[in-house]
Amino acid sequence: MDLNKLGFKPIYNRYHPVGESELTALEDFKGFALPPDYREFVSKFGWSTFSPNVYVKSIEPPPADFTDEDVIGIEKFYGGDLDGYGLLSVANSTFCESMPPATIPIASSYGGSQFILGLGDKDLNKVYFWSFEGWPDPDDYLDEGLEVPDDWQYRNLTLVAESFTDFLNRLVPNQRDGT
Numbered sequence: 001m002d003l004n005k006l007g008f009k010p011i012y013n014r015y016h017p018v019g020e021s022e023l024t025a026l027e028d029f030k031g032f033a034l035p036p037d038y039r040e041f042v043s044k045f046g047w048s049t050f051s052p053n054v055y056v057k058s059i060e061p062p063p064a065d066f067t068d069e070d071v072i073g074i075e076k077f078y079g080g081d082l083d084g085y086g087l088l089s090v091a092n093s094t095f096c097e098s099m100p101p102a103t104i105p106i107a108s109s110y111g112g113s114q115f116i117l118g119l120g121d122k123d124l125n126k127v128y129f130w131s132f133e134g135w136p137d138p139d140d141y142l143d144e145g146l147e148v149p150d151d152w153q154y155r156n157l158t159l160v161a162e163s164f165t166d167f168l169n170r171l172v173p174n175q176r177d178g179t
Helices: 020-030 036-044 087-091 094-098 138-143 164-169
Strands: 008-010 048-050 054-056 072-074 103-108 114-118 127-130 157-161 171-173
Touching: 020 036, 020 087, 036 164, 087 103, 103 127, 127 164, 157 164, 164 171
Parallel strands: none
Antiparallel strands: 008 048, 054 072, 054 171, 103 114, 114 127, 127 157
């Protein structure tokens, strides 16, 4: 995939890649190694986006409460620490508690939704879409007098790609503006 043909560009006037010490800290924090294709990407580019907007055509259909289209928009990829906010900080965010433990957010969609990457277990290498609109919380089940299901962290995920490379290969230009 030639990302430049899709308008790939840095955020904040230059790429802010994730440095080796931050990558190691992230792997130590999560207890899993990053997939080599993603590790290479984020250590080269980091904070990045597309102009015009770009979408990903996911393996599974996007959630109906998120979009009525067959693609999901990408806002930005996370990168190195900038003013205390980088990939490691995002992976340690409160909302990550509602994601499977062997995953990390790697990019955002619009409205707070996330693209997350599997680092191990049954999620290894897979890229999922996590919808902010369906943010799962075990208390929601308990408040309704229901038992919290074992798979509660998966009930809000849509399989997007089988690997990070597959994710990049599924990117499509914005159809609305003729690009």
